[in-house]
Amino acid sequence: MKYATEFRDPKLARALLAEIATLAERIGATREKPVHIMEICGGHTHAIFRYGLDRLVHEGIEFIHGPGCPVCVLPRARVDECIEIAERPEVIFTTFGDAMRVPGTRKSLIQAKAAGADIRMVYSPLDALELARRNPGREVVFFGLGFETTTPSTALAIQAAAREGLGNFSVFCNHITVPEPIRALLDDPHMVLDGFVGPGHVSMVIGVHPYDFIAADYGKPIVVAGFEPTDLLQSVLMVLRQIAEGRAEVENQYARVVPEHGNPVSLAAIADVYERRSSFEWRGLGEIDASGLRIRAAYRAFDAEERFGIGYAAERRTVEEPEGCACGAVMTGRMKPTACPQFGRGCTPEMPLGALMVSSEGACAAYWQYGGARGVAAE
Amino acid sequence: MCLGIPGRIVAITDEARLMAMAEVSGVRREVSVACIAEGPLDRLVGEWALIHVGFAMAKIDADEAAKTLQALRDLGEAEEALEAMAAGDAALEGRG
Numbered sequence: 001m002k003y004a005t006e007f008r009d010p011k012l013a014r015a016l017l018a019e020i021a022t023l024a025e026r027i028g029a030t031r032e033k034p035v036h037i038m039e040i041c042g043g044h045t046h047a048i049f050r051y052g053l054d055r056l057v058h059e060g061i062e063f064i065h066g067p068g069c070p071v072c073v074l075p076r077a078r079v080d081e082c083i084e085i086a087e088r089p090e091v092i093f094t095t096f097g098d099a100m101r102v103p104g105t106r107k108s109l110i111q112a113k114a115a116g117a118d119i120r121m122v123y124s125p126l127d128a129l130e131l132a133r134r135n136p137g138r139e140v141v142f143f144g145l146g147f148e149t150t151t152p153s154t155a156l157a158i159q160a161a162a163r164e165g166l167g168n169f170s171v172f173c174n175h176i177t178v179p180e181p182i183r184a185l186l187d188d189p190h191m192v193l194d195g196f197v198g199p200g201h202v203s204m205v206i207g208v209h210p211y212d213f214i215a216a217d218y219g220k221p222i223v224v225a226g227f228e229p230t231d232l233l234q235s236v237l238m239v240l241r242q243i244a245e246g247r248a249e250v251e252n253q254y255a256r257v258v259p260e261h262g263n264p265v266s267l268a269a270i271a272d273v274y275e276r277r278s279s280f281e282w283r284g285l286g287e288i289d290a291s292g293l294r295i296r297a298a299y300r301a302f303d304a305e306e307r308f309g310i311g312y313a314a315e316r317r318t319v320e321e322p323e324g325c326a327c328g329a330v331m332t333g334r335m336k337p338t339a340c341p342q343f344g345r346g347c348t349p350e351m352p353l354g355a356l357m358v359s360s361e362g363a364c365a366a367y368w369q370y371g372g373a374r375g376v377a378a379e
Numbered sequence: 380m381c382l383g384i385p386g387r388i389v390a391i392t393d394e395a396r397l398m399a400m401a402e403v404s405g406v407r408r409e410v411s412v413a414c415i416a417e418g419p420l421d422r423l424v425g426e427w428a429l430i431h432v433g434f435a436m437a438k439i440d441a442d443e444a445a446k447t448l449q450a451l452r453d454l455g456e457a458e459e460a461l462e463a464m465a466a467g468d469a470a471l472e473g474r475g
Contacts, residue, residue: 008449043382046454070381094470096432097463123460123467124433126411130471149381153432156413160396201381204429204437227382228450257429257437265414266436360455 007051007229016233021058023240029060036062036192037239038185038333040178041199042069042361043227049366051229057236064333067181068199069361070146071098072331073282076321078174079104081310085141085172086117088308092135094128095143097121101358103322125157125171132161132169141304144171149201151175151293152266155273158295158302172304172311173295176280178202179210180291186218191332195239197232198224200254207262208250215248226254273299283321283355284328327354330363337367344368383429383436384451384460385444388412391420399423401430404448404457408464410435433467 086093221242225235280292329335347353356362386403428435
């Protein structure tokens with residue numbers, strides 16, 4: 001147990017691992033016939049690799065890394081559109097740093113910035129608002145990216161811009177939602193998923209009930225989890241207990257942060273500003289029904305798609321993935337990152353080909369950083 | 380990137396706009412408390428909250444804050460958040 005010394009509570013971690021092993025044996029999980037547990041959130045993927053949980057748990061448990069890394073599922077066409085907006089001379093294009101290195105078809109935002117576009121990394125949509133106030137002669141566009149944890153921040157920023165009558169601020173909305181891709185994966189006949197570890201901070205906003213369908217319609221257990229290694233082990237144990245007892249329920253391991261019904265102010269802001277698109281494109285997964293949000297007509301003045309005639313407001317555009325990129329197969333758990341012919345060759349964190357190598361939350365980057373040669377040898 | 384980082388509310392800076400000064404790992408940053416504001420805002424001073432992209436999203440206790448901060452440090456996420464805050468400041472000055 002090489003990593004166990006790093007646990008703040010190694011005794012608890014050992015006890016949890018032992019209980020997981022006992023339950024795995026009881027339900028007959030083996031290396032050949034493992035129980036497949038998907039951790040949905042990219043933060044959890046990162047933590048599982050960081051603490052080596054995938055190697056510490058009983059060999060009958062296999063983690064499938066979910067689509068919960070926003071920059072990993074961002075299609076190349078969206079990146080191209082960001083650059084199209086950013087290259088306009090009147091525009092100050094603002095974005096979270098995470099999106100800077102995601103490859104588009106021509107270049108990434110960081111390359112566009114180096115070539116002279118006014119692209120600024122900001123910490124918060126509030127920074128973009130402040131830039132708009134300070135630069136009344138420029139068009140300030142914020143790249144609205146991320147799941148339900150992040151969506152309230154742009155909704156509240158748009159509401160503030162509307163209150164202030166800030167005419168030079170808009171959001172390029174690419175917000176996506178967690179439950180819909182999970183439904184799509186559960187509907188995929190190639191996927192074998194026995195249970196889920198649910199996202200912690202997304203659930204702090206939306207609560208636990210949006211996952212009810214996973215238990216009710218598909219008969220799979222889901223446990224919303226915190227980010228400490230013992231939180232994750234506890235959650236895996238709770239999933240296994242449900243399987244062993246023949247239950248399928250939504251359980252909340254992270255109740256100290258996640259309220260059952262989420263955060264009412266955040267949910268109200270999202271509902272006021274955004275509505276569902278009929279479908280939205282995910283890198284590696286394709287179009288998924290009702291999985292993306294767009295700005296409501298009442299806030300059209302702050303919608304960069306309307307203002308620049310771009311994105312889903314324009315003609316639907318899809319761009320093929322780069323040749324040899326297997327992000328889609330990795331994302332759906334059909335291929336391990338190390339089995340991709342480009343892994344570590346045409347695709348590294350320094351020069352990513354696919355999006356899963358860009359973010360520390362991407363499965364490929366996690367394998368590269370923590371799996372490394374050992375991971376390859378183990379395969 | 381959907382992670383919140385623990386910060387402590389140290390002062391209310393703009394009551395009307397629901398803005399407060401928060402201290403995150405020794406770095407001060409103005410944040411919105413719109414999502415956790417119920418009752419008099421002054422009561423938030425001294426409280427810990429999970430802060431995500433400039434918004435306090437949930438109140439937490441001091442013990443949870445310490446544990447979460449340690450977990451985020453282990454993942455390198457705490458440094459990432461602090462660097463992003465510095466990048467935001469630089470962008471406002473036109474240096475980003």
